[in-house]
Amino acid sequence: xxxxxxxxxxxxxxxxxxxxxxxxxxxxxxxxxxxxxxxxxxxxxxxxxxxxxxxxxxxxxxxxxxxxxxxxxxxxxxxxxxxxxxxxxxxxxxxxxxxxxxxxxxxxxxxxxxxxxxxxxxxxxxxxxxxxxxxxxxxxxxxxxxxxxxxxxxxxxxxxxxxxxxxxxxxxxxxxxxxxxxxxxxxxxxxxxxx
Numbered sequence: 001x002x003x004x005x006x007x008x009x010x011x012x013x014x015x016x017x018x019x020x021x022x023x024x025x026x027x028x029x030x031x032x033x034x035x036x037x038x039x040x041x042x043x044x045x046x047x048x049x050x051x052x053x054x055x056x057x058x059x060x061x062x063x064x065x066x067x068x069x070x071x072x073x074x075x076x077x078x079x080x081x082x083x084x085x086x087x088x089x090x091x092x093x094x095x096x097x098x099x100x101x102x103x104x105x106x107x108x109x110x111x112x113x114x115x116x117x118x119x120x121x122x123x124x125x126x127x128x129x130x131x132x133x134x135x136x137x138x139x140x141x142x143x144x145x146x147x148x149x150x151x152x153x154x155x156x157x158x159x160x161x162x163x164x165x166x167x168x169x170x171x172x173x174x175x176x177x178x179x180x181x182x183x184x185x186x187x188x189x190x191x192x193x194x195x
Contacts (some may be wrong), residue, residue: 004036004058013053015168017096020051024175029099033061033082034168041086043131044077077136084145085164092164094171102182103175104160114155117185124177126151132158154177 004012019025030050033043039060044050048057059075061083064137082095097105106114111129114121121127128147133140133156144162147154152174154162161178165171 001139004038004040006044008034008036009058012058012168015064015172016050016053018172019096020091022176022179024098024100024172024179025050026099031076031078031082031097032168033079033086033095034058035086035093036068043082043084044076046076047073047089049142073170077110080136081136081144081162084141084163085148088145088149089164089167093166094168095164096171096175097160097162098175098179099160100175100179100182103155103179106182106185107155107160109133110156113189117181118149120181120185121178124181125175127153127155127178130154130156132156135159139158149162 002195012032016025016032019030024030025062028049030045031044031048032050035041042058043061044053045057045059050057058070061075061079068160078097078148086092086097111131111164114129118127128146128151130140130143140156142175144156148162148164152165154165156162161175163174163178165174
C-alpha cells in the first residue's frame with residue numbers, strides 16, 4: 001500500500017480492533033486518520049468497519065483510491081477533521097473519531113453537563129466542547145482543529161468525541177480513559193449525566 005508500511009498497517013489494525021472490542025466504535029461508526037512514516041496522511045474510507053480493518057479500508061488523503069473491485073470509494077466524512085488536526089498538531093500521529101456510548105451521550109447532554117464535570121476530566125489532557133456543526137463540513141473541521149490546538153479531546157455537540165494521540169495506541173488509550181470518565185459522570189448523576 002502506498003504510504004503505509006506493513007508494520008504500520010499491523011499496528012493500525014490491532015488498535016482499531018481494540019477500539020471495536022472495547023466498544024469505542026461499532027459497525028461502520030467512527031473513523032481514523034494517521035500520519036504514516038512517509039509523511040502522508042491516510043484516513044479510513046467511508047463505511048469501513050474499523051474492528052475488521054483491511055488495507056483497502058485506508059486511503060491516502062491526496063486522492064480517492066481505486067479499490068480492487070474497481071469501485072471508487074471516498075473518504076470518511078471526518079477526513080477533513082483528521083487532516084486539519086494533524087496540520088495543527090505536528091506531534092500528533094493519529095486522530096480518531098469514536099462513537100462510544102457514554103462519551104457520545106455526554107456530547108448530547110451539552111456544554112453545561114460537561115462543565116459541571118470538569119474536575120473528573122482534568123487528567124485527560126484537556127477536554128473542550130465544540131458547538132454543533134454539520135458533519136463533513138469545513139466549518140466543523142476548522143472548529144475541531146482549533147479546539148485541539150491546545151487540548152487532546154474535542155467533544156462535538158450532538159455528535160461525539162474526536163481525539164488525537166502521539167500514535168494510534170496513544171489515541172486509543174485517551175479514548176478509553178474518556179469513555180471511563182464519561183461513564184463515571186453518568187453514574188454519579190443518577191444515569192442522566194446532567195450533574
